[in-house]
Amino acid sequence: MFSTATLTAARNKLLKLEASWVLSGLLLLEVMLYCLDEFTGPHSFYAPFYVFPVAFSAALLSQRMAVFFVVLSSLARAQVFSQFFQAGSLLLLAFDIVQSMLLYGAIAVLVMTVKSMHQRLLRYAEYLRANVRLMRQQRRNRASIRRALPDDADGIVRLAVSGAQNGDLSEDISNAVLQRTLATAFRQGIVEGQTVRHTWAGGQQKVPVEFWVSIINGRMAGFFMLYGVDNQQGSERELHAMVVADEYRGLGIGAAMTDFFCMHFKNRRLFAACKTGSNMMKMLSRRGFNQFCTAENGYVIIERHN
Structure with missing residues (x-):
C-alpha cells in the first residue's frame, strides 16, 4: 500500500509534467504563429491567432504564465506590425505594444475569470453532493x-x-x-x-x-x-x-x-x-x-x- 504522502508526491509530479508539456506546446504554437506572420508577407495577418496561446495559458497554466504569454504575443505582434508599416516611430511601436497587451490581457482575464467560476461551481456542486449524501444518511439513521x-x-x-x-x-x-x-x-x-x-x-x-x-x-x-x-x-x-x-x-x-x-x-x-x-x-x-x-x-x- 502506498502512503498518502507518496500518492500526493506522485500526483504533484504528474501535474508538473503535464504543465511542462502544455508550456512546450504553447511555446511551439507561439513560434509557429510568429514565423507564419513573419515569412508569409504583408498579405496575410496572423495577429488574431495569438489569442490561442494566451487563452490556453490562462486556462491551463498559472497566472504568471498567462502574463508571460500576453507579453510575448504582444511583442511578437508589434514587431511584425512595425515591419509591415515600416514604422520608424518608437511612439507608434510603444502604442501598438500597449494596445496589444490590453487586448490579450483582457482575453487572459476573461478566461481566468471563467476558470475561477468553473472551479467555484465544481466546489459548490461537490458541497451539494456531500450534503445530499449526509441528509440521506441522516434520514436513514432516523428511520432506523x-x-x-x-x-x-x-x-x-x-x-x-x-x-x-x-x-x-x-x-x-x-x-x-x-x-x-x-x-x-x-x-x-x-x-x-x-x-x-x-x-x-x-x-x-x-x-x-x-x-x-x-x-x-x-x-x-x-x-x-x-x-x-x-x-x-x-x-x-x-x-x-x-x-x-x-x-x-x-x-x-x-x-x-x-x-x-x-x-x-x-x-x-x-x-x-x-x-x-x-x-x-x-x-x-x-x-x-x-x-x-x-x-x-x-x-x-x-x-x-x-
Missing part, C-alpha cells in the same frame, strides 16, 4: 430508530458491554453474572415500561423506563435508554445511556439518536447523564444541554435549556 422489543434485550446488553470497554459506560457491566441480570431486567423493563433506579437524591425508586434501538440492515447499530426522574410518573426524561456499535461509529448514529430523543420529547423537561468532557457531553451541549444539575458516580446530570 424504533422502540425496543423484548427480544432486543440481549443485543442491548452486548452493546452495553462494548460501551463499557470503550469507556462510555461503567466497567461493572463486564461482569458476566451482571450481564445476565441486566438482560433479565432490560427485558422486564421493555415489557412493563418501569424499572428500579438509583435516584439523584439517593435511594431507589421505581420509575418509567424506555429502550430505543437503531436497526440497520437487520443489525443493532445502537441503543439508548431513558429513565423517568422519580416515581411520580412525571413527563421528565433522562437520557441515561447511549451506545453505538463499533462498526457503526462515525456514521451519525449517535447524533441521530440524540436528535430523536430531543425531538420526540421536545415538550418535556429533558436531562442527560454523561461523563465530563466526553464526546457525548459535547454533542449534548450543542443541543442545549448545558445546565448542570448534579453529579453522581463519575457522571454529571445536565438539563436542556429551552
